[in-house]
Amino acid sequence: MKKIITTLIIGAALGAASPAFANSHEEGEAGHVMTTSNTTIDALMADEAALAVLNEHIPEIVNNPQISMAAGMTLHDIQMYAPDQLTNEKLAEIDAGLAHLAH
Numbered sequence: 001m002k003k004i005i006t007t008l009i010i011g012a013a014l015g016a017a018s019p020a021f022a023n024s025h026e027e028g029e030a031g032h033v034m035t036t037s038n039t040t041i042d043a044l045m046a047d048e049a050a051l052a053v054l055n056e057h058i059p060e061i062v063n064n065p066q067i068s069m070a071a072g073m074t075l076h077d078i079q080m081y082a083p084d085q086l087t088n089e090k091l092a093e094i095d096a097g098l099a100h101l102a103h
Contacts, residue, residue: 033102036091041078042071044098053097061085 034043034050044050045062054062058075061067061082070078075094079086 034098035095036075036098037095038074039098040072040074041067044075045071047101049101050098053094053101056097057090057094058085 032039034047039050044054045067051062075086075091079091
């Protein structure tokens with residue numbers, strides 16, 4: 001039940017996100033290491049290996065149909081909307097998984 005409530009809160013909060021804010025996190029140049037704080041959700045989900053990392057750590061968020069509303073934001077940006085699911089520790093685990101992709 002808690003996950004359903006969190007999902008609804010995420011959806012409501014992301015629906016209210018400003019389009020200008022969504023465009024504030026552009027993807028860097030080629031070879032750039034993806035992280036939860038500098039890579040947009042859509043960029044992470046467009047990369048097959050990064051998507052696998054996300055599915056390993058936060059499948060309930062990645063597979064939420066409303067995640068597309070946050071496409072231009074980072075996981076760090078939406079952390080405040082799902083603090084129980086996107087803890088600092090969880091984001092660090094995801095960052096570690098993403099760092100392995102750069103090698």
